Amino acid sequence: MPVTPVPVGPPPQRDSLTTLESLFAGLDELLDESEFEAECKRWRECTREEWLKGGEELSKEFQDLLDLVRARKRTRFMAVTT
Structure with a gap:
């Protein structure tokens, strides 16, 4: 039985929106x-x-923090997907 090759995706993006540092900016x-x-x-x-x-x-205070994180993540996600 032949082995199915693993699909190769695009290389990871290295722009400012995808770095770990940008999450904490x-x-x-x-x-x-x-x-x-x-x-x-x-x-x-x-x-x-x-x-x-x-x-x-x-x-x-914790709920406020979660709301803030949710908003930041949504903003970052929208910036990457558009």
């Missing part, structure tokens, strides 16, 4: 180091009650 605009450190300190030093009440706040 502009991330510094979203993340402020001092703000991050302040939040870490806040959660390290909070009481158990504050920690338990903070679940909703963290859930909302």
Whole structure:
């Protein structure tokens, strides 16, 4: 039985929209180091009650982050496909 050759696709694109670096471009605009450190300190030093009440706040922030990632991915995808 003859072996079916594997189809050869086009070479990978090397433009700015397909590099790993481009996925993280502009991330510094979203993340402020001092703000991050302040939040870490806040959660390290909070009481158990504050920690338990903070679940909703963290859930909302995480959902906002997921929405942001979804929007960025959609924008990148649309830029590559058009």
